[in-house]
Amino acid sequence: MQKEIEIAILPERIEDDQYILQQGIKALKVQPQQVKGYKIRKRSIDARSKQVVYRARVIYYIDELPVPEIYENNFKSVKDGKPVIIIGAGPAGLFAAIRCIERGLKPIVIERGKKVQDRRRDLAKLNREGIVNPESNYCFGEGGAGTYSDGKLYTRSNKRGDVDKVLRLFVSHGATTDILVNARPHIGTNKLPNIIEAMRESVLEFGGEFHFDQRVDDILESFGQVRGVKLANGEEIKADHVIVATGHSARDIFELFHRNNWLIEAKAFALGVRIEHPQAIIDQAQYHCQVRSEHLPPAYYSLVEQVNDRGVFSFCMCPGGVIAPCATDLDEIVVNGWSPSKRNNPHANSGTVIQINLEDVANAHKDPFALLNFQKEIERKAFAVGGG
Numbered sequence: 001m002q003k004e005i006e007i008a009i010l011p012e013r014i015e016d017d018q019y020i021l022q023q024g025i026k027a028l029k030v031q032p033q034q035v036k037g038y039k040i041r042k043r044s045i046d047a048r049s050k051q052v053v054y055r056a057r058v059i060y061y062i063d064e065l066p067v068p069e070i071y072e073n074n075f076k077s078v079k080d081g082k083p084v085i086i087i088g089a090g091p092a093g094l095f096a097a098i099r100c101i102e103r104g105l106k107p108i109v110i111e112r113g114k115k116v117q118d119r120r121r122d123l124a125k126l127n128r129e130g131i132v133n134p135e136s137n138y139c140f141g142e143g144g145a146g147t148y149s150d151g152k153l154y155t156r157s158n159k160r161g162d163v164d165k166v167l168r169l170f171v172s173h174g175a176t177t178d179i180l181v182n183a184r185p186h187i188g189t190n191k192l193p194n195i196i197e198a199m200r201e202s203v204l205e206f207g208g209e210f211h212f213d214q215r216v217d218d219i220l221e222s223f224g225q226v227r228g229v230k231l232a233n234g235e236e237i238k239a240d241h242v243i244v245a246t247g248h249s250a251r252d253i254f255e256l257f258h259r260n261n262w263l264i265e266a267k268a269f270a271l272g273v274r275i276e277h278p279q280a281i282i283d284q285a286q287y288h289c290q291v292r293s294e295h296l297p298p299a300y301y302s303l304v305e306q307v308n309d310r311g312v313f314s315f316c317m318c319p320g321g322v323i324a325p326c327a328t329d330l331d332e333i334v335v336n337g338w339s340p341s342k343r344n345n346p347h348a349n350s351g352t353v354i355q356i357n358l359e360d361v362a363n364a365h366k367d368p369f370a371l372l373n374f375q376k377e378i379e380r381k382a383f384a385v386g387g388g
């Protein structure tokens with residue numbers, strides 16, 4: 001029999017098997033020898049009162065042994081499957097490739113940037129010298145904008161399909177099983193590249209293809225039917241299905257759609273600044289202490305405020321993190337944040353943003369580029385104000 005209950009665990013006892021077993025025995029009123037094991041299903045930190053605790057949902061195995069979990073994918077070869085071109089090897093493109101394999105289709109992924117490990121050199125140059133390579137940067141390259149950018153895996157939305165399946169797929173490619181349990185799962189910038197590489201290997205092993213350093217400049221079409229894509233080097237790749245997974249930074253793709261008379265429209269977005277604090281200030285405020293216990297992770301916060309009927313909120317909060325330059329063009333500045341898996345940098349940062357609606361920018365209802373141009377203008381001004 002399995003019984004799931006919620007228990008409170010002191011931070012210093014979170015790894016203590018005997019203590020967690022005892023808590024279950026006490027709560028379930030069973031004999032100690034009856035409890036054969038336990039599994040934490042979800043855990044979160046409760047810092048509402050002075051004594052900070054973990055709240056954990058724990059499954060206890062009573063008179064039965066826990067079965068070890070296996071994280072494997074039952075993919076079959078799609079070498080001879082119908083080809084589907086996927087433009088972009090970011091999270092959307094990679095997951096589309098894996099979904100194709102699950103459906104027996106052959107994914108052909110085309111990525112303008114470099115392989116994940118080769119991106120490192122361009123990022124180092126960007127951080128050291130401030131020089132942006134427009135084809136290989138924090139946003140462009142294998143793994144997309146998410147790869148050298150943290151890997152916080154939680155969503156505020158609960159209407160986004162099977163989140164657990166996504167997390168298990170990461171585990172089957174090398175992420176720790178902690179991400180299945182923690183309320184705020186996080187992989188960390190230092191670990192993500194290996195996981196992305198393993199995902200690529202899966203796609204290749206089962207018959208998919210990857211083409212790096214290849215930018216798609218056009219989508220081929222005749223009689224209203226997609227026929228394939230044209231690359232920047234003039235080469236054409238044919239397929240009757242194309243998935244556009246180029247993310248929000250590929251402005252040239254929006255222009256391509258507009259040129260080809262395919263409908264695009266302006267969309268509201270959030271704009272703001274990154275705020276940075278010493279991590280210790282956040283720890284003190286959240287954990288009610290002078291110095292954070294070694295058993296607690298660097299603290300997190302979330303901020304929501306209404307100002308003149310408009311929401312201002314924190315976004316992508318990075319405990320123990322770093323602010324990264326994420327521009328894709330030479331004369332623009334835009335930043336984002338990330339943390340390594342240990343979140344052990346001295347500063348916390350988060351985006352603090354406000355919703356920008358179509359009504360805020362002249363002509364946005366008519367011109368699909370009005371908001372993009374507004375964004376661009378601000379990024380250019382930031383570059384100028386920052387001294388270039």
Ligand SMILES: Cc1cc2nc3c(=O)[nH]c(=O)nc-3n(C[C@H](O)[C@H](O)[C@H](O)COP(=O)(O)OP(=O)(O)OC[C@H]3O[C@@H](n4cnc5c(N)ncnc54)[C@H](O)[C@@H]3O)c2cc1C
Binds near residue numbers: 091112140338
């Ligand atoms: C520093 C930073 C930190 C972030 N942290 C997090 C986080 O912790 N958690 C989270 O959920 N989100 C985070 N994000 C946001 C997240 O990265 C994006 O939401 C996500 O990457 C979007 O995925 P995508 O696949 O749609 O697009 P992208 O990741 O943008 O991928 C698009 C890919 O398409 C390629 N491409 C574009 N145009 C072409 C073309 N014409 N031809 C061929 N290839 C092309 C690009 O090179 C890119 O690799 C962060 C972003 C940044 C920049």
